[in-house]
Amino acid sequence: MFRKQPLLVSTVLLKSTEKLLHSFSRRNVSKRNYLSRMYLLPPSKLRDTGLTSKSQNLFLHNEILFPCHNGAFYYLPLGLRALEKLTRLIDEELQSIGAQKISMPTMVTAALWKKTGRWGTDELFKLKDRHLTEYCLGPTHEELVTSLVAQFERLSYKRFPLMLYQITRKFRDEMQPKFGLLRGREFEMKDLYTFDLDEETARETYSLVCDTYHTIFHRLQLNYMKVEGATGNIGGKMSHEYHLPASIGEDSLFICDKCGFGSNIELIDEQNQSEDVACPQCQSAMKIQTGIEVGHAFLLGTKYSEVLNAKVTNKEGKRITTEMGCYGLGVSRILQAGVEVLHDGESIRWPRLIAPYQVAILPQKSQDSGPFLKLSDELYDRLCSLPSLRHDVVIDDRVDRTIGWRKNQLNRQGFPYIIVVGKKCQEDPAQYELIDTYSGTTDFLSLDQLIDTLSMLHTL
Template sequence: MLVPTSKQKFVHVVGQEMVPSQQFLLRAGMMRQSSSGIYSILPYGQRVLDKIERIIDEELELIDCQKLSLPNLLTSDNWKKTGRWDSTGQEMFKLKDRKGADFLLAPTHEEEVTALIAKEVQSYRQLPLRVYQVGRKFRDELRARSGLLRGKEFLMKDLYTFDVSEEEALKTYDQVVLAYRKIMKRLGVPYAVAEADTGNIGGTHSHEFHILSRVGEDSLLSCASCGYTSNEERAVGVIPLTPTKTATKFRNSTSVPKWIESLDIVPRSSIRINPKFQFGILKESSQENEEKTTLVAVATSGERSVNVIKLSKAIGAVQLVDSLDEIKSLLGEQERVDDMLVCVDQSLYPGQPAARPKDVVDFSKGGEIPESLLSVVSGSLQKLRVTYGDYHNCLPGDGCPQCFKSKGLEGTESKFEPLEMTRAIEIGHTFLLGTKYSKPLNAVFYSESNQDWEPIQMGCYGLGITRLLASIIEASHDHKGIIWPEEVAPFRAVIVTSEDEECAKVAENVYDVVQKAMRSPSCAARSSEVILDDRSETTLGFKMKDAELIGYPWMIVVGKGFLRTGKVEVQQRKTGQKWSLEWPQLASFFEERQRVISDHCE
């Protein structure tokens, strides 16, 4: 076996500290780095990937998903039709062939699979369809880091569904989410499902699947009472009635003009909360292709930061700066704005779940444009609009919105169910796409009900398989090494023996007994789950240390003590528990453990 284990810690990447999964995968001989963000997976690592993929296959087949394979080198044509050729950004690997045609290394396959289905489906009788693949994806990460958690090349399962109506697409969505939950349960690590933003993929409905880990780049806010969980970018919380010291002691900087405060947009009931402002420019094109420029001011409490995703979803894509003086850099050669919008955040309304309307300040009806505003924009500004909403990042301690609504807790802060923050690694994402891709790529079907051509309703569902491999280690390890859950361990049991020839012969017999006990006739995947460490050049102690590093769930020790007592020692990696078993007990011990695992395969 090619298992180049190492007791030495690998050299840290310059400016970065290796996360545990990166360190252990290298030390346990499961992967090697080819270049920045690109890794070769060695046999033991590949066995784990194969087992993860097998679990996914089994659960997706139960909901009628079909496996296919899509190319990694894609033409740009379909990406240009959907607009993502330009909007995806610099993370996309773009290249040209010898004829000068544009291609890309696939970061995802929505366009490719939609164009495929568009050519093959014409009638409602051919739907629904659910197709998926397991393949490599490529993203030009600016700063690849953390081993398999953020690389330039990675293995991913992506499922695409096609339905005749929104109602059917929602049913499919719920079925896939349930299948994902079953997959996560079988992997045997703590996970969470969070409401999420749809991002560049688009769509109307989205959830993220996370493995809980302190090295995770995502922050989740959740309620221990009702189970509400959301990504920090999307989380909605009720601001506590009692303001924090940060909110009350914050003072506006000199860059915030006095005239904004004089507009009286902040409620008098919360006058003790001092607002802070950020400014930005919003550019929109009208139907006549005329560009409209709006000056945006966002008011939040002093302790809150602006959530650009929430703000952009509410008013449009906006660029923000910290002060009004910096607006000129966003305007460029343009010297005027057509409109001004003040966005008042709910953090200035403690204990209230909803925003309140506000009248427009109309400069054309006698109001004077403040002089400090004239220094930035021209006198063509006619009116100032004010809107109220949720534009901030939630914080731990904010009230759970679901409990607030269901229990009618308004005005009773003592009964708030506070949100708690945990770190997590995103390993899966589900999207209800609607017709975002089917319309531009003309993926239509002839409808039975409307007797006309309609766009197919779509969904897409991803699972990062190499990221899952690393995430499982992040969630399940100790100072000795990896602690694999039994369903995905490279081998479920290892037999280690001393250098004594008689012990080596006994170990071979133990191998036959345990291998037979762990083989399930109903699950071919379990045909090879035991390995014998028969290296003659290493000591028993060295082999045991290697076994703990690699993380076999079970270690069977055949040492010289067996020659005296006739018993072998069995150790469980997860709990550290040990059993001293006589020869007749060995088979029944592992047959009992096999029954638990076999239930998942049937």
């Protein structure tokens, strides 16, 4: 009787262990990314909306975006992943120069906008609460952030320059939304606000942020143009715009090929707006170029800090008004504009760093796809053990579709690398077909060669 008891306990333990292992295995499988489980909407569900840009067409017909209402879109899983990667990249660069991320309310009281004289702006979405208090949906947050800084009367001068930023949804009552994310009524924007003790240090901060913008576009491998811009209703002492050159760009720019100087056409005297405009720096002839504006920098001076009483006590013990700067990046606009300038005609070409997934594994379709799916799962787990690819691999397990159809679809959606797990993977030694969709090259590699190649990728 006492001899049988340990055997009974062992049996119970064994069954319990098997159950735990089975549960763990199921959890591991559920962690893998399979396209068959992703919420994607086929292009057949789209209405013909008179698409006017190639990138908008590619986004809507390749399960990146889906239209909601005029000027607003659903981000589908692939589109949101790309947006989140772009956000991480911007976070990395801004925080490397000491900028601190905050979040401010979407609704802004009319009282603040009236103080700065901007309540009459045509593009504001305005609303009232049940107490008839007026608000607007923030298209930008100069008033709100300056009011925040003004609350801290004992803020030490040693904390300056103070750099506060957010990446949030903004709203603009566009009269004619078009080009998808390039001109919408809701958009993701990074807005950074800087506070300095004097104009000299404010200009140093301005240069620092502009250099950071250069780094961001360089990491995205996007050719951009920095030009002098108008201050507009935001105001300030100095302004620069960042544009991606594109035929659908709505801004006309004068660019000097010799010295690199650029200016928005708004700053050129109307009588001189011709092909014969001379560069103010080197006197060479400038050419006209159209661009998509993706960023803007303003040296604001004290326009907002004076009105809203954002002051600080300097080292001499004197209360002074802070010098401000504001810096915007159209995050959702960069997302689409990058594809507008990089696409190859029929396929999305993301800036590589922000592609939704870097690698798509494509198992062979056959009468028995089980072995190819198993090999794909094993390859997925091996690739995800690489630090650079931990969250950047997906399996296209839709084996009811031909391999040609799926390969074409993955190419159109802009997956940088496709690995075909086909019959050559069952040979000895196994050979994996690696397709670089951006360069159009194909290589057959052993597993070790494949791992070595993909371990070199730079990812976010």
